[in-house]
Amino acid sequence: MKLHYNLLHGLFDCLNNTLNNKYYAHKSIELIFKKSKKWGSRDRSFVAEATYDIIRYLRLYDKLSNSNYSYTKKNIWKIISLWIYFNIDSKTNFEKLWVFNKEEINKAKNILEKKRVYRESIPDWIDELAIEEIGEKKWEKEISSMNNKADLVLRVNTLKTTKKNLIKKLYNQNIHCEEIPDRPNALKVIKRVNIFKTIEFKLGFFELQDASSQLVAEFLDVNTKHKILDACAGAGGKALHIASLLNNKGNIIATDIHEFKLKELKKRARRNGIHNITTKIIDNKFIKKNKEKFDRVLIDVPCSGFGVIRRNPDSKWKLNRKDFNRILNNQINILNNYSKLVSDNGIMVYVTCSIFPSENEKQIALFLNNEFGKNFKIIEEKKISPHDSGYDGFYLAKLKKKC
Ligand SMILES: C[S@@+](CC[C@H](N)C(=O)[O-])C[C@H]1O[C@@H](n2cnc3c(N)ncnc32)[C@H](O)[C@@H]1O
Known part of the structure; x- marks a missing residue:
């Protein structure tokens, strides 16, 4: 060459x-x-x-x-x-x-x-932490699989097109896709191409979203009557999916602490033809005003990203142990604080893209054992291993608030 x-x-x-x-x-x-x-x-x-x-x-x-x-x-x-x-x-x-x-x-x-x-x-501190968290045998498999190149996965925006139609349109441009079992709206692109250049992307026919991340919106179990909050919405990967599942009906409030991320969310929503999302900055005032108001609360917390190293290999070099501890503190604070927003009989879904129990089931255990979590019970949990699935590592916990 x-x-x-x-x-x-x-x-x-x-x-x-x-x-x-x-x-x-x-x-x-x-x-x-x-x-x-x-x-x-x-x-x-x-x-x-x-x-x-x-x-x-x-x-x-x-x-x-x-x-x-x-x-x-x-x-x-x-x-x-x-x-x-x-x-x-x-x-x-x-x-x-x-x-x-x-x-x-x-x-x-x-x-x-x-x-x-x-x-x-891998830095020594991550290697040591991972062994403590998941054991050496499992870590060996996970890290080796996370050093492979990530697949390019699309989520079909069913508000604008059908999976069949998108497959055909991309095929005509020599972009070959295949379906992914158990992910109704996902398509894996077989050969890497600059998918953002296609007219279909510009028209909002699809978004880039990993197959594991596509589990989240369905897991939240929404209908158009629910008052829905995506509390850590960022640029809206999951909020857009929820909006599309609801067929553009109902009302989703998407919040974050960063205005620039919500601006990006609004831009993406426009491209996707979505108009059932309202964005807001989340702060104490919002929490006070909206206590027990939401039937569905999604908490896609900031995390180490140690399930998506394949996609963001930088995260290995950008974090240190102190940052990791800060992330853990932040996660439990967010969980405690935002649980106040869940209505009686409502559901809260906690999500991370990490494979480490201290960010996942251990946070849920801490929450359920403290005063904020005493009225909640866990009803479902999913752990996605990058090695076993071939996609991003994720943790999802569904908690129901008892009356
Ligand atoms: C994992 S990302 C969310 C990704 C997003 N849900 C998506 O699907 O594209 C976590 C988000 O939490 C936001 N965040 C950090 N601290 C927060 C807080 N205290 N309250 C709400 N959002 C927060 C970050 O700005 C970031 O956008």
């Missing part, structure tokens, strides 16, 4: 922004795509895939390049050189690339890969 210098510079910029300027990988990639309008789809996919792959295996590349977590220009070029060597057959002799002794590097890699923290590239 011939690697053009502008692609290598693009890859360098993505890594520099992610490693030194603390951008998420997807943001760095988005930025470089905006700057490089002339790149074709192969160029774009080279830069995106190389960036993700390097971030996924950063600890291994870091060690082999002797970078020691200092990402100077020279070290980034060393890492790029190693990635090219291990992943593609290329004879590029770009002067910035590092010339190393292949035999020594192969030997060093073989030795390092005997240890999981290098083989799977």
